[in-house]
Amino acid sequence: MNRPITPILATALLLAGHCYGAGSELRACLRSEPKTLNPALVADDASETVRYLTGGVLIRVNRLTQSLEPELARSWKVSDGGRTIRFQLREGLRFSDGTPFTAEDVAFTFRTLLSPDVHSATADSFRSSEGDVKATVQGNAGVTLAFPAPVAGLERLFDQVAIVSARNQQGNNAVLGPFAIAEHKPGSYLLLRRNPNYWKKDSTGRQLPYLDSIRLEIQQNRELELMRFQRGELDLISSLEPDHFERLATSRSAKDAGPSLEAEVLWFNQAGRSPLPGYKQAWFRSAGFRRAISRAINREDLCRVAYRGFARPGVGPFSAANHFWFNARLKSHPYDPHAALSLLAAEGFHRKGESLVDRDGHPVEFSLVTNAGNRTRERMAALIQQDLRKLGIQLNIVTLDFPSLIERISGTFQYEACLLGLVNVDLDPNAQMNVWLSSSPQHQWNPEQAKPETAWESEIDALMRRQAATLDQNKRKAAFDRVQEIVSDQAPFLYLVNKDTLVAVSPTLRNVRPSVLRPEVFWNAEWLYLQAQQTRSSR
Numbered sequence: 370m371n372r373p374i375t376p377i378l379a380t381a382l383l384l385a386g387h388c389y390g391a392g393s394e395l396r397a398c399l400r401s402e403p404k405t406l407n408p409a410l411v412a413d414d415a416s417e418t419v420r421y422l423t424g425g426v427l428i429r430v431n432r433l434t435q436s437l438e439p440e441l442a443r444s445w446k447v448s449d450g451g452r453t454i455r456f457q458l459r460e461g462l463r464f465s466d467g468t469p470f471t472a473e474d475v476a477f478t479f480r481t482l483l484s485p486d487v488h489s490a491t492a493d494s495f496r497s498s499e500g501d502v503k504a505t506v507q508g509n510a511g512v513t514l515a516f517p518a519p520v521a522g523l524e525r526l527f528d529q530v531a532i533v534s535a536r537n538q539q540g541n542n543a544v545l546g547p548f549a550i551a552e553h554k555p556g557s558y559l560l561l562r563r564n565p566n567y568w569k570k571d572s573t574g575r576q577l578p579y580l581d582s583i584r585l586e587i588q589q590n591r592e593l594e595l596m597r598f599q600r601g602e603l604d605l606i607s608s609l610e611p612d613h614f615e616r617l618a619t620s621r622s623a624k625d626a627g628p629s630l631e632a633e634v635l636w637f638n639q640a641g642r643s644p645l646p647g648y649k650q651a652w653f654r655s656a657g658f659r660r661a662i663s664r665a666i667n668r669e670d671l672c673r674v675a676y677r678g679f680a681r682p683g684v685g686p687f688s689a690a691n692h693f694w695f696n697a698r699l700k701s702h703p704y705d706p707h708a709a710l711s712l713l714a715a716e717g718f719h720r721k722g723e724s725l726v727d728r729d730g731h732p733v734e735f736s737l738v739t740n741a742g743n744r745t746r747e748r749m750a751a752l753i754q755q756d757l758r759k760l761g762i763q764l765n766i767v768t769l770d771f772p773s774l775i776e777r778i779s780g781t782f783q784y785e786a787c788l789l790g791l792v793n794v795d796l797d798p799n800a801q802m803n804v805w806l807s808s809s810p811q812h813q814w815n816p817e818q819a820k821p822e823t824a825w826e827s828e829i830d831a832l833m834r835r836q837a838a839t840l841d842q843n844k845r846k847a848a849f850d851r852v853q854e855i856v857s858d859q860a861p862f863l864y865l866v867n868k869d870t871l872v873a874v875s876p877t878l879r880n881v882r883p884s885v886l887r888p889e890v891f892w893n894a895e896w897l898y899l900q901a902q903q904t905r906s907s908r
Contacts, residue, residue, distance in 0.1 A: 558584060589742040635865060
């Protein structure tokens with residue numbers, strides 16, 4: 370049970386200008402079970418949220434100002450043309466288990482993260498070229514990382530690297546972030562409790578975080594999530610469905626933070642080790658086929674019907690909300706069924722009665738997998754199904770629970786096409802290295818290639834490494850503009866929509882400042898607090 374606030378504590382908190390609920394627990398949902406609790410292996414939304422809340426980083430990107438702020442490192446200096454960065458660490462800090470934080474922990478973290486045996490998506494952002502990274506410790510508070518080639522935008526990349534303890538080889542229990550995992554019941558919930566050794570304090574000297582705990586319940590059903598929020602059982606929803614946003618608008622709990630960096634995308638399984646029949650592999654590996662499908666999809670309808678107008682047609686890897694890196698010369702693939710049929714005819718497809726068939730007579734039929742419980746994606750899939758039917762294509766929609774979906778697209782490759790979201794965790798293209806490098810596990814349409822299987826993938830590999838290894842922003846911009854042009858032409862991802870950042874926040878949750886960058890509401894979790902009247906029984 371929550372403890373009643375004592376008169377002395379109440380006086381102190383009121384003097385600080387706030388009124389907190391003692392023993393306060395913030396409650397929210399994760400849309401799926403975290404795929405991992407190892408911060409080095411994070412590659413999904415739920416795991417990323419847990420890493421953000423528990424992991425201490427050297428440098429943090431302020432989600433509101435998008436500027437860099439010192440965290441565990443009180444200062445840093447980049448030298449040697451972007452090849453080397455030296456950190457001076459804060460001293461006297463301790464992990465949640467009480468062990469001291471030193472430069473050895475930073476060196477250990479990077480040696481582990483960048484090990485070829487770990488296969489870390491986070492590490493891909495640092496790989497501007499082949500070669501090893503050298504970590505050198507200078508006493509307890511100095512550490513230097515030397516890379517084999519320049520890494521553009523190097524400082525921003527450390528926002529994604531949670532420092533783990535060299536004394537705790539698992540890296541899951543001893544943390545430096547505001548919260549630590551106290552309980553985990555897979556498929557049900559994670560309970561995070563405040564880190565008793567967290568180093569930040571507010572202007573009055575009170576130790577952060579203000580909250581005692583955060584309960585993250587695993588809840589795939591978004592309708593149930595909304596119902597629980599309306600009953601006061603949840604304090605926030607980080608990503609609202611458009612129709613849910615409209616239902617909450619009159620209560621003033623719903624907030625639109627503006628156009629996001631997130632994209633809803635469709636891609637085809639091009640993995641050579643997939644169990645698909647050869648003729649379907651040939652379809653999906655055909656750029657002409659992919660372009661045709663893209664032009665057969667009415668993106669304006671997706672924005673208007675599925676997203677209630679809270680979205681814009683997708684263009685490419687970044688939305689127009691990313692003012693510098695967005696390639697303004699590119700336009701969204703236009704809805705043009707006649708052009709789509711012409712592209713298909715050039716590939717040997719033709720109509721046979723009401724159906725489209727390939728040159729060998731196989732009817733064009735495939736399945737589209739997406740995650741169950743996401744009504745907006747389900748509506749998008751239904752609209753795409755209607756669009757493709759006009760071409761004589763039979764699209765079958767399959768909804769799966771998130772773990773099963775991830776297993777299919779990343780493990781067994783037993784799928785044909787997938788509809789999911791891509792999340793940009795930063796404005797810089799280096800944060801997308803794990804998507805564009807053909808050797809990466811997150812090169813989703815054909816992951817972990819021993820060497821690029823197509824000329825255009827080879828060109829993207831070279832361009833991404835080139836832009837990552839130069840400090841000239843204009844040259845980087847030119848290289849990534851070319852990447853965006855290749856992606857638009859080859860269509861490995863069909864960028865469908867860029868949605869607005871829609872969140873829901875309880876009126877009793879304070880210090881909330883929603884951001885278009887993830888995690889939208891949790892980004893300043895150490896500063897969030899619940900009003901005193903929100904005291905509730907712990908469940």
